[in-house]
Amino acid sequence: FGGRLMEWIDVVAGVVARRHSNRNVTTAAVDNLRFEGPAYGNETIVLCGYITYTGRTSMEVCVRTYVEELNGHKRLINVAYLALDENERPVEVPRLVLATEEERREWEAAMERTRLRKERRRLEKEAGIY
Numbered sequence: 001f002g003g004r005l006m007e008w009i010d011v012v013a014g015v016v017a018r019r020h021s022n023r024n025v026t027t028a029a030v031d032n033l034r035f036e037g038p039a040y041g042n043e044t045i046v047l048c049g050y051i052t053y054t055g056r057t058s059m060e061v062c063v064r065t066y067v068e069e070l071n072g073h074k075r076l077i078n079v080a081y082l083a084l085d086e087n088e089r090p091v092e093v094p095r096l097v098l099a100t101e102e103e104r105r106e107w108e109a110a111m112e113r114t115r116l117r118k119e120r121r122r123l124e125k126e127a128g129i130y
Helices: 001-019 101-126
Strands: 025-035 044-054 058-068 074-086
Touching: 001 025, 001 044, 001 058, 001 074, 025 058, 025 101, 044 101, 058 101, 074 101
Parallel strands: none
Antiparallel strands: 025 074, 044 058, 058 074
């Protein structure tokens, strides 16, 4: 079921990024995909995605996955951060307006993930891996 969940997460992230940018997007990286708990075939899965960061031509989307129990309670089972950008030529994306302290914390964490992603690519390129 984990592979199917990863597919759904990618779809949700793409929809969120496309809505924000009004452009076609593609997943460039999955920085973090953490399984917090199980989900079973007969359970209702709820995926919620939101933009955490916008660069000049890229975005980061967080997708949280929950199991919705029969009593309506939602139990977090997965958190994923995906980097997306325009899939043909890079174009500028709308800036993200940060309204809450939680959004500011997400932005700061996303900036660090972006920095680490760029550093990882640079090191891979230098090592001939990229």
